[in-house]
Amino acid sequence: MNHPLTDVTRTLGGIAYGGDYNPEQWPREVWREDVRLMREAGVNLVTVGVFSWSRIQPRPGTYDWSLLDEVLDLLHAHGIAVDLATATAAPPPWFTRQHPDARPVTASGTRLAHGSRQVFCPSSPAYAEAADALVTALAARYGDHPALVVWHVHNEWGNHNALCYCDTSADAFRSWLRERYKNLDALNDVWGTDFWSQRYGDWEEIDPPRDTTAFRNPGQELDYHRFCSDALLTRHRAETTILRRIAPRVPITTNVMGTLEKKVDGYAFAAECDLVSVDHYLPAADPDGHIDLALNADLARGMARGRPWLLMEHSTSAVNWQPVNVAKQPGEMRRNSLAHLARGADGLMFFQWRQSRVGAEKWHSAMLPHAGTEGRVWKEAKALGAELAALREVTGSRVHGDVAMLFDWHTWWALELQARPSDQTRYLDAVRDWYEALWTLNITCDLVPPDADLTGYRAVVAPSLYLLSDHDADNLSRYVDQGGHLAVGCFSGVVDEYDRVHLGGNPGALREVLGLVADEYLPLRTQDHALLEDGTRVRQWVERVETRGCTPVLRFADTTDGGPAHGGPAVTRHSFGRGTAWYTATRLPVTALREVLRTLCAQAGAHPVVDAPPGLEAVRRTGEEHAYLFLINHTLDTAHVSVTGVGVAGAEITDGRVVVPPGDVVVVREDLTIAPA
Template sequence: MTMPNILFGGDYNPEQWPEDVWVEDMKLMAEAGVSLVSVGIFAWAQVEPRPGEYDFGWFDRVLDHLAEAGIGASLATMTASPPPWLSRLHPEVLPTRADGVRLWPGARQHYCPSSPVYREHAARLVEQLAQRYGSHPALRLWHVGNEYGCHVRACYCDVSAADFRRWLRDRYGDVDALNAAWSTAFWSQRYDDWSEVLPPRTAPTFGNPAQKLDFARFSNDAILACYTLERDILRRHTPGIPLTTNFIGLVHKPIDSFRWAAEQDVVSLDSYPDPYDPRTHVDAGFGYDLVRSARRGQPWLLMEQAPSAVNWRERNAPKPPGVMRLWSWQAVAQGADAVLYFQWRQAAGGAEKFHSAMLPHTGEHSRTHREVRELGAEIAAAAELAGTRVQADVALLHDWQNWWAVEGDAHPAPLDVLAAHRAHYAPLFDAHVTCDVVPPDADLTSYRLVIVPNLYLLSTATADALRQHVHRGGTLLVSYFTGVVDETERLHPGGAPGPLRDLLGLRVEEFWPLPVDGTIGLDLDGRHGHGLEWSEWVEPGGAQVMGTFTDGELAGRPALLRHRYGAGAAWYLATRPDPALMRAVLDQVRAEAKVAPVLPGLPDGVQAVRRHGDDRSYLFLLNHGGMPATVALPSVAVDLLGEQDAAADIVTLSPRGVAVLRS
């Protein structure tokens, strides 16, 4: 998908308003610089009020209004929330929790992903939409479903059980292979017939970890099948119209975004940083780097964000003046070619009536709407950014299957995958080093440094790729509890780090997780601090000890090791250092890898990112701090936003200030 400019707009739900409001909407959208709106996301009950009876007349008029106003439509397939009549006539479509409780209509996403009845009705509706609107002049993009897996992440009903058994037969072939993969000799779990195999429903104690892992894989695939069913219909009717669906949150555990990205033409993300969290922009940055990496650097779409407050947190803070602009430009800096919101006009009723909108209850003269209009003008003025890309020398490896496995039961201690990723990512962000977040099968040849936090589930293929990366001269940093099990949750022979033992030059004798809120002293190459959460008894097998634990039973034992391998080097951390010490370790490792910041010497709180075009590059400077900041530039640059001198070599940023500099 290529665009001549950065798209600007948001969700539009005209079905919530009388038609005389639509005319005002078109006028105000045009004045705000809106170029794309997502329409029809929750319109199924309005366009199909009864089975097989369609009322598209009102929706025809909506799309006609948009076309006349020059506003494009990201047209949803309307299948995200079935109408009440579907579950009344076919209660078997309703999803069931692991404890057997059925979920009912009254909210949204009340369907079992494996239900053939749901899929049949959804496909019939999508056929109607594709035939009716495939050549409409407003259509720019198909928006398939909406926020898949947001509320129903898995279904445990009998329909899903049958679908799970089919999926397992395709994966393993016969019951004997399943028994071997699931280690069912343990606890008398051996299966004799496929009919005995069930989803991991609520059980007396710890369930089978391999069964749970496969069910997570299956559930992702079952939801993905709903998406691909609709996508294939749309591609058959409108092969020239790109398709997307919006991932939710910064990283959503049930949905493997890397797997899904391959099935889309452009990746979309809904992002809702928390104004109460002073480091929320770092978490947002991680999500943006991941979604950008999901299609190998292709620009992505910020499909939803809040203009101000949301409605679903325990405490819903509004965005202070300037924050919405700052965070919108952060998304663009990190690769977004669209800045969209939920939603255009604030709802007067329903569960999201307190969720902010581009046009709030208080109308066009509100602070929020003024900021929206000002940003719309800036986005329009920076059209040349569209299609440019972000480049990175560092990759952090994230694997959904590892995530599903490592946060399972009966481990030495509970581990939080995203917390581990943040601990490794934040020092890079703070050092102004651009980082891709990549899957295990990514091509690593362009990266100088690869970081692997807590890769508990490690395949031999991933181990081989990491080994090749180091052998040809790359640098690798691996953290604790890595290389423990294979794809079937069986321990690697000889213990951790499994197939990385020769690469890292060590073996892990024992895991020594720390007590709740406990710490352990560290001396890492002369830098002192504390380890958090975890420690390990490591036996070097060729690796050089670069740091040790300084207290407790592990005092004097290795905590940080380095091993030469081929033309490169692999580092291993047997704990999670405190933030200051982790920054020091990352600085040391990236210096060895010859990874430089985007811009050196930046004040605290200022983020720097570059996007590159064919013959130009663009430097984004974003001040997340509370104080003004002055930045010296290596060469004269022009600010696309017009806030700096026409040709500047020094940039002054106000708190929450932004500069977009062409060089």
């Protein structure tokens, strides 16, 4: 059976290419120019209607379809398909005026005003009623429109309003808790409410974790994160239910945000979609932002369970919302786009098609910039469209990672609550360090949740698993016992899913598989460091480890420079069942971590994609008859790589070697039907 995105790309004739289209911002005569230029640039799919609620429904109960009717017909007449949004991400002014209590409230009690997007409480019954009515009308009007190939539910769920603390949210939170715990004794137990005299005797006594005099109850705050994510997920399910009832032929997606969005569980939303879509924007302050791009692309593939996925938004150049909005250099947009393609995307979309003249995002780049068709960005966007047409054969092929990296929103929430051993211990810092170590080794990994099926992976790495349920710990232990290779980062396995410490000694749920006990956690002050016996300096975190079957691979220096755990194990290895489990009792710098993971992967049989010089990214997509090797040069030097195959889209191979110029991308087709000698 075909995947829904494969069906879409077949309809489009190749890789999906386009952007967010907002014709309501422009006079009608511009629309004709838009479709002409879209065709010139190779655009075959645009997202329409994301922020059009006030145009579609100018007054309660009154719908005006004139703009969407004309625009969808115009796009279809020019061979451009539509990803139609439900428009529920930006309620119109009449809604917030009619329902002022539907506006979200901060933890300090401030009710936010209208004047931006996502100005609604996720638990508001008034919002639910208005949004459902809009989606119903939209689906009935356009469910059979020939331009429509994908439904775009909402937009970036929870980006601005995930955590609402109003009284309506408080009532919904209590209902959620009743469903989860059934009785107050169970809730009091897992939240530890006998601490600080918080024991609840009535459900109505429970409020959201609003601002208070001292530290909030961590179990309560963790559950509130879960509730808020679930409240938005309930709204997502409501919209998808309507769409599937009225227009079942059209697949459904929503644009989740990967590491850009901490407040909602991306796996949960991805599981409710027919095809997975993500947004990604480079962190401008990071000169190695292309590694963050790769991480998020691999996370998108993990959310899609290995199937093709759609890049719903990225930027042609600068964005408008970072402290300094750095423009992309010539060739960087192409390189970013093809890196997403290399890691499993079958569609590349931008925000947005035409750069806005007014509004908060007028300085956000677009495919068609303020300068029009004379600017560099337009010329690069047009050239990319032509190149994607030449690469259409890669659609449907998949990326298979040898390594699984465990990524978990619940751990992210729990680790960064108040009153932890160190507020310098941040979840994404650990994830990015471990990912960078694998990226520099050119070892492909899938980012998956801790309860994923791990049997097909040669190695599993867990950069940060502070929160780990017994069920998920059993999943890891079983994987190692059956012959797997596991590496775990410091301060992992510490608490259960309720943020209760696993008793009996740290690292709690992982003591047996790791063969050690962390006698004491010893976070370092910002200005301090500890020295390892090989001369490596480590910062932030140190653990005093007692071996219980494991073998030290690397120790802290046995001098005063070795820090508070001097002479003790810093990296350990433990044979468990038929497999091995490694542990790092400190936050290793990337260079040292790379060597640990190089050894682990070599022992596990997880090999680099190709033998390539540093800074050359290599990823392979595999289809039924061919594989496609993407070589992406992020350096200023020309790279030479030995390959077997033929060049695609102009790539040239001479004597079994391909040249990858600085900043360039080369694709090689490998024939899978030829048996190796």
